[in-house]
Every structure is written in structure tokens, then in C-alpha cells.
Amino acid sequence: MKNTVPALVCLLLAACGGGGGGGSSTPATGTTPPTSPTTPTTPTSPTTPVGTSYKVAGLVVGLEASGLVVANNTTDTVTLAKGATSFVFGTQVASGGAYSVTFPSQPGGFQSCSITGASTSGTVSADVSLPVICTDAVVSVSTLAGSDTAGFADGTGSAASFGGDPALAVSGTRIAGMTLDAAGNIYVADSLNSRIRKITTAGVVTTFAGSGAFGSSNGTAATATFSTPAAMVFDAAGNMFVTDTQAHNVRKIATDGTVTTFAGSGIYSSVDGTGIQASFRAPSGIVIDTAGNLYVGDAEAHVIRKITAAGVVTTFAGTTNVAGSADGTGTSASFNDPAGLAIDAAGNLFVADAKNNKIRKITPAGVVTTYAGSGAAGKDDSTTATAATFNVPVNLSIDSDGFLYVADTNSARIRKISPSGKVTTVAGGGTGTDTANAGKDAAFVGPTSVVFDKSKTLYVADGNKVRKLVRN
Numbered sequence: 001m002k003n004t005v006p007a008l009v010c011l012l013l014a015a016c017g018g019g020g021g022g023g024s025s026t027p028a029t030g031t032t033p034p035t036s037p038t039t040p041t042t043p044t045s046p047t048t049p050v051g052t053s054y055k056v057a058g059l060v061v062g063l064e065a066s067g068l069v070v071a072n073n074t075t076d077t078v079t080l081a082k083g084a085t086s087f088v089f090g091t092q093v094a095s096g097g098a099y100s101v102t103f104p105s106q107p108g109g110f111q112s113c114s115i116t117g118a119s120t121s122g123t124v125s126a127d128v129s130l131p132v133i134c135t136d137a138v139v140s141v142s143t144l145a146g147s148d149t150a151g152f153a154d155g156t157g158s159a160a161s162f163g164g165d166p167a168l169a170v171s172g173t174r175i176a177g178m179t180l181d182a183a184g185n186i187y188v189a190d191s192l193n194s195r196i197r198k199i200t201t202a203g204v205v206t207t208f209a210g211s212g213a214f215g216s217s218n219g220t221a222a223t224a225t226f227s228t229p230a231a232m233v234f235d236a237a238g239n240m241f242v243t244d245t246q247a248h249n250v251r252k253i254a255t256d257g258t259v260t261t262f263a264g265s266g267i268y269s270s271v272d273g274t275g276i277q278a279s280f281r282a283p284s285g286i287v288i289d290t291a292g293n294l295y296v297g298d299a300e301a302h303v304i305r306k307i308t309a310a311g312v313v314t315t316f317a318g319t320t321n322v323a324g325s326a327d328g329t330g331t332s333a334s335f336n337d338p339a340g341l342a343i344d345a346a347g348n349l350f351v352a353d354a355k356n357n358k359i360r361k362i363t364p365a366g367v368v369t370t371y372a373g374s375g376a377a378g379k380d381d382s383t384t385a386t387a388a389t390f391n392v393p394v395n396l397s398i399d400s401d402g403f404l405y406v407a408d409t410n411s412a413r414i415r416k417i418s419p420s421g422k423v424t425t426v427a428g429g430g431t432g433t434d435t436a437n438a439g440k441d442a443a444f445v446g447p448t449s450v451v452f453d454k455s456k457t458l459y460v461a462d463g464n465k466v467r468k469l470v471r472n
Helices: 004-015
Strands: 057-060 070-071 076-080 086-088 098-105 109-115 121-123 128-136 138-147 178-180 187-190 195-199 204-209 229-234 240-244 251-252 257-262 283-288 294-298 302-305 310-318 337-344 347-353 358-362 367-372 392-400 404-408 413-417 422-429 447-454 459-460 465-471
Touching: 057 098, 070 367, 076 086, 086 109, 086 459, 086 465, 138 422, 178 229, 178 392, 178 447, 187 229, 187 447, 195 229, 240 283, 251 283, 283 347, 294 347, 302 337, 347 404, 404 459, 413 447
Parallel strands: 057 128, 229 283, 283 337, 337 392, 392 447
Antiparallel strands: 057 086, 070 076, 070 098, 098 121, 109 128, 138 465, 178 187, 187 195, 195 204, 229 240, 240 251, 251 257, 283 294, 294 302, 302 310, 337 347, 347 358, 358 367, 392 404, 404 413, 413 422, 447 459, 459 465
């Protein structure tokens, strides 16, 4: 046991580097032995870990309508609501993988969206964010039915003829209105022929109601007579209501084709009452709300009338028999030949105030404001609705996103008012006349009505034709 401790000390010294051969001396107790310098290593570039993937996304500017669909590599899709400012695809792309962004569906509102200033496809080595810019789309204009020659003939496309006359619209009180049924068929107030015509989406024209004689007799659809019918609307049950302008009443065409007088005595006056006890002065535009109430532009009385489902007629807005342009509530407001009407999902009415060259808005509470138009006659677009100019706007249509389309008759243009208040020209103002002409290269005689269908197609009553506007 006497040699145990010295042997252990020697082992510890050898392990610490002391006590070895080669003449090395043992460091003093409490000092750190020097270390040999290490050779510096060259830095290497960071490498992407195996399995890393990246986002493909986009920033969106100007989307005011719903329905935009964006796809990556055809299978990963995102549907954007109006007002969206960004999106991210749900599936990330592995490092070095490919992306390819396309637009399977464009939005409503005749908007067109595209990637601007960047490539729509490539390979990823980092997150990708693409700029998507939405602007007004270019539209193509074609003739669905009718020709340049006035007449009366059922048929398909240009073989059919209508008796419309642009001069009817110049006064702002005689519009050739249109409406759609649930199946997408178009109905036209063929004013000078005193008939209601039906047009399928394939352009097949038939006579829906009216014998062609000028009058106001009731009866079957084939024997009843009208006096310059102006506009129509369907209720939820499929009954049609017609403003019969020169008969000064509102007619009803039941689902079985029976024609009756729903409201109006036929006397040229503006008196509230029920059914035929009430009277009108050249009723023009007509719309219906979700409760079944009808609203009528009583053009030459300069007021908006309301008719309940029971036929009770009251004056909803405007000063009776007084032309003006005052904003206000109910009868304290004033209009000048209010013609076509449109109604949005919230129950707000929009009025083509023809001789004021304005578009007016009426809330369900009857509050009237100027929605668009400075009041000057013109055709100027503007990013501020009330700075734009119109020239005898006579009819309106509104789509599900709140875009208003205006038949601006005397400017021979179709105008659009976005929910943000921007007024632009959709089509018209050019020298072309038919199918080959897109958008502003097209020419109109004097559009008197517009209607927008569920497939994002806009139909226009223009002189003796019904024109069709679709996105290019």
C-alpha cells in the first residue's frame, strides 16, 4: 500500500499532459496549459434543408367585384370576395418546384384581373408574392336580335324585327325596357308595336303579349292591347307587371297569360288610391322589392310611386307635378322625368333622373340623394360619381356586387358606376355598328334599357335591336 498514491499521481499527470517524455516539464499548479492554435475554416453558404417548401401568394389591387378565382398549377384554387387585398394558396411548393398562376374565372362588374409586372410562372427558392391588378374589362358587342329596320316579325336573330324608336327615349319618358325571367329569357317592351316580346338567349323572338292594336283592353295575352308599354318586372310567383305609358296605368300579366289592369284609372293625373282608383302620368320604369311592393317612375308627374301587393298606390318620393332636383326625404325631394329604376339587395332604389342628367338614390326610409352626375349634359367619366356627366340617362340595371349600368341615351353609351363611385364607359362612342366592335369602338343609336344576367352578360335595347355585351 505504500506505493499506491505515487502511482495514482503519475497517472493523473500523464492524463493532463505532464510527466511525459521528450523533456516536457510539469506546469506549475494553478496555470492553464497553452493550446495549439487551430486552423480557421472557410465559411460555407447556407443550404436549404431537405424538405423546405414555400408559400405562393398575391397582393390584390382594385377588386370591387366578387367571383375572381385564382389557381396555382391548375389544382390549388382560391376564390376571392370583392374588396380582397391578398390571398395565399393552401398548398406550399417544395424548394425548386414550379408554380404557375392562372385565372379560371374573372370577377363580375366587367372587371378583369391579371398579374402585372411579374412572371405568372417559375420555380421557387423563397416565398412568392405576385401583384394582381384589377381594371375595367374590354367587352365585345354583338346583336342578339333585330335589325336596323323597324317592323314586326317573330324569328331568330336578325330575322326578327321590333318597332322601337330611339326618338321615344330622347324625351326621357318613353323607354323600351327589358327584364329577365328565372330561366334567363329576355322580355322587351316593344313600345311602338304595343307588344311584349320574348327573346331566348339563343336569339329566338316570339310575342309574349299584345295583339298589336293600340289600346288598354284586358283579356288573354294574344287579345289584350297596350299603349306604348315601357318597362316590366316579374314577381316571385312569375306574374309580370307592365307600365303601360300612354294608357297611364300598370298592367298585370298572370302566369296563365291573362292580362288585367292592376293599378291606374287611365286618366292622365297623379292621384293616390287603391287599384283603378289611383292615377298616373306616363308611368315609366318599374321594379319590385322582396316584400312584393312595386315602385314606379311616374315620369310626367315627376315622382316615384309605391304600389303594395294589394294594389295600394302612394307617392313614395318627389313633389307631385313639380320638376326639380332637390335632395330630401319623401315628398320634399324633387325629380325631373324619373324614368328607369333599379333596386339593390338592401332595398335602396336608384333612379335614372332623365332630364336632370343624374342618378338618384332613395333609401328604404325615403331619403333622396344624388348618387351620380353633376347635372350638366355630357359624357365625362370620373373617379368621383357626382363629377361625372350624363346625357338623358333613361334606364338602369344593378348586379349582385352593386355595380350600376346606365343606358345613357343621348350620349349613345353604356356607362358603369362602381360601388366606390367611379364612373366609366363600358361601351359606345365609336363608329362601329356590329359584332366585330369591342367596347368603346362600338356605336349605339340610342340605348334605352340595360339588363344584367347571372352569367355576367349585359343586354341593351338599342333602337330596333337588342345588343349583347360580353367580356372579351
